[in-house]
Amino acid sequence: MTYFKRVSISMVSDSLIVISAIFFSRFLLGVSLDMPDTSLAISALTLLLSHHVFSVVFRLYQKAWAYASTGELIIVLKCVTYSIAAAAAMQLAVSGDIHIRLLTITWLLHMTMIGGSRFALRIFKDMFAPDANRSAAPKKRTLIIGAGSAGTMIARQLLHSAEAELQPVAFIDDNVKMRDLHIMGIPVVGGIPSLGHVIRELDISNIIIAIPSLSRKSLHAIYQECAKTDAKTQILPMIEDIVSGKVSVSQVRDVQVEDLLGREPVELDIAGISECVTGKVVLVTGAGGSIGSEICRQVAAFKPRTLVLLGHGENSIYAIEMELLDLYGDQEIQIVTEIGELQDADKMMSIMSAHRPDVVYHAAAHKHVPLMERNPEEAVKNNVIGTMNAAKAASKHGVSTFVMISTDKAVNPTSVMGATKRLAEMIIQDLDQSSLTRFVAVRFGNVLGSRGSVIPLFKKQIEKGGPVKVTHPDMIRYFMTIPEASRLVLQAGAMAQGGEVFVLDMGEPVKIVDLARNLILLSGNTVEDIGIEFTGIRPGEKLFEELLNENEVHEQKVYPKIYIGKKAELRIEQIHELLREFESLDKAMLREWLLDLANNRLTATERQLIMLSS
Incomplete structure (x- = not known):
């Protein structure tokens, strides 16, 4: 009509x-x-x-x-x-x-x-009108957690959709005022404590958590109760995605490991970042990596004049270039690509001279702990010499702010990777004292979904039928998502005064074995079916990571969820001595020297000089 x-x-x-x-x-x-x-x-x-x-x-x-x-x-x-x-x-x-x-x-x-x-x-x-209840196909009996507006909307959608595979049979809500009420003919049967009993009593096969504004900590607690049952658990999109129009409230999805981190994401100072990035020339090293590419995406959203993508892998640089051109090609953002090695000092000088960036985000690094234990000379070349080359080139060509991505493994390091990142921090902090460029470092823990993350490895092991291999039952780590890590980097650049080491308040650390269990359950399997095998701590690993050592801690936050570390001793002369000698050292001696320098211990050379003088 x-x-x-x-x-x-x-x-x-x-x-x-x-x-x-x-x-x-x-x-x-x-x-x-x-x-x-x-x-x-x-x-x-x-x-x-x-x-x-x-x-x-x-x-x-x-x-x-x-x-x-x-x-x-x-x-x-x-x-x-x-x-x-x-x-x-x-x-x-x-x-x-x-x-x-x-x-x-x-x-x-x-x-x-x-x-x-x-x-x-x-x-x-x-x-x-035909609806789900009158469809010939059998429906999965579904429990909705949350009898508020979102839960009601989901129930209505399921009741009146012939294509829906789920049939809502009950609500659960901790609000006692809702108990024993019926919403669209569906009863509110209890609260979270009665979850297991309700699922058995009503023969529930699916659960939908319908509370979009639920904090991650509360979601984690509810999911742990759901995981004790045989029912499949799904969730509504996050409230910010619904408000922004990215997704509909009716688009339920499987619970993801990122949902269970038990921490809330850091909020950005949009005005401060805009002042730092909008209309400026921004260069990102390691732009094809998981962190570097996400930094590029978030920087592009602030509309810089030029975004320079620097990396040594042509395929990954091409991929992020095509993605950004597809998203922002019709806007006044110039996307430029550069293929080059950080270890090539002349190339770094040439790139900085050609583009004269206002801001540099230095994300390029070797990050894999066991590999760097076996190849310490490559860690030195990329993480230390590469950082020095990029930083010196930035200083010489008038870069306003240089933000280096560091790691929690740089604190009291026990690995080559952590030690080289700590030396890189020292180098940029030393340069900050003599340069007009503001040099800062940003430390955070493990990043979910990055190439070096344990999550993809666990998922592959689960797909193969297990077991999931965990190094130690007491191994714990801090975790954050790639977008959250990238937001912290942008925020640090906007707050930089020079010489700081910024650290995110990463909430409570996560036991790796718990993470493995959650991934197994999220995949629809049981821990008994897949199994968890403990393989022992690998070379260079610690049971837990720290974000600041005892000499660096500032109690006060400089921004919500962001701390700043005190400046520690910078052993620049000893670092330069190491760089002059490292190629002549065997791997064991180089590793010892790196760890001694990074932990402010006497190096073998210094100990020898003391013995000679005595």
Whole structure:
């Protein structure tokens, strides 16, 4: 039916209802109503015209009444009440009197018939339209956690969708005021403590957590209760994704490990970052990596004038270039790619000279702990010499801010990778003292989804049927998502004064064995089926990581969830000595020297000099 035809039918039916309401009211009152026929006719005409006027004003004819709710009912109430008020004003103007009884009965009839005619469509749709409950295919009995607006919306969607595979049979909500109530015929049967009993009693096969604003810590607690059952658990999208329009509230998805971190993401100082990045030339090293590419995505959203993507892997640089051009190609952002090695000092000078960046985000590094234990000379070349080359080139060519990505493994390091990152921190902190460029470092823990993350490895082991291999039952780590890590890097650049080591308050550390269990459960398997095998701590690993050592800790946060470390001793002369000699050392001696320098211990050379002098 066309819009014009639908509106015409509505106007004709409404006209009949309005005329019927006022004349039937006159009939009910009989001889007790002393009102001339002329006044009645004027009142009826006024009521009819004002009804159509207010129906247009409040868009009554544009509503889809098959989906009507309380919002539409309020619009009907406004139209009817304002129309009656207009008729009362006309009576007062014509005869100097208002026939209150007539108008009261007319209002009741008018409201009942207009509202009833509209909501009859909704009732017809609910009663006779095909829905999930009348579908021939069997449905999965589903429990909805959360009886609020989101849970109600999900239940309505499932009840009236023929394609839905789920059938809502009960709600669970910790609000005691909701207990024993029925929402759309679905009972609220208890709170979270009764979850296991309800699932067994009602033969539930699916659970939907329908609380979009739920904190990650609370979600983790609820999911752990759900994981004790055999039911599959799903979740609504995060509230920020719903508000931003990225997804619909009805788009349930599987719970992901990122949802279970038990911490809230850091909020950004948008104005500060915009001032640092918008309209500027920004260069990202390691732009093809998991962290570097996400930094590029987030920087591009702030509309820099030029974004330079620097990396040594042509395929990964090409991939992020194509992605950014697809997203921002129609905007005034120049995307430039550079293929080069950090170890090539001349190349770094050439790139900085050609582009003159305002901000550099240095994400390039060797990060894999066991590999760097076996190849310490490569860690030195890339993490130490590479950082020095990029930093010196930035200083010489007037870069305003240089932000280096570091790691929690740089604190009291026991690995080559951690030691080289700590030496890189020392190098940029030393440069900051003599350069106009502001040099800062950003430390964070393990990043979920990055190439070096344990998550992809665990998932592959689960896909193969297990077991999932964990190094030690007491191994714990801090975790954050790639977007969150990248936000911290941008925020650090905006806050940089020079020489700082910024550290994110990463919440509670996560036991790796618990992470493995959650991934197994999220995959739809049981821990007994897949199994967990402990393989022993690998060379260079620690049972737990620290974000600041005891000499670096500042108690006060400089920004919500961000700390700043105190400046520690910088052993620059010893670092330069190491760089002069490292190629002539065997791997064991080089590793010892790196760890001695990074932990502020006497190096072998220093110990030898002391012995000679004594």
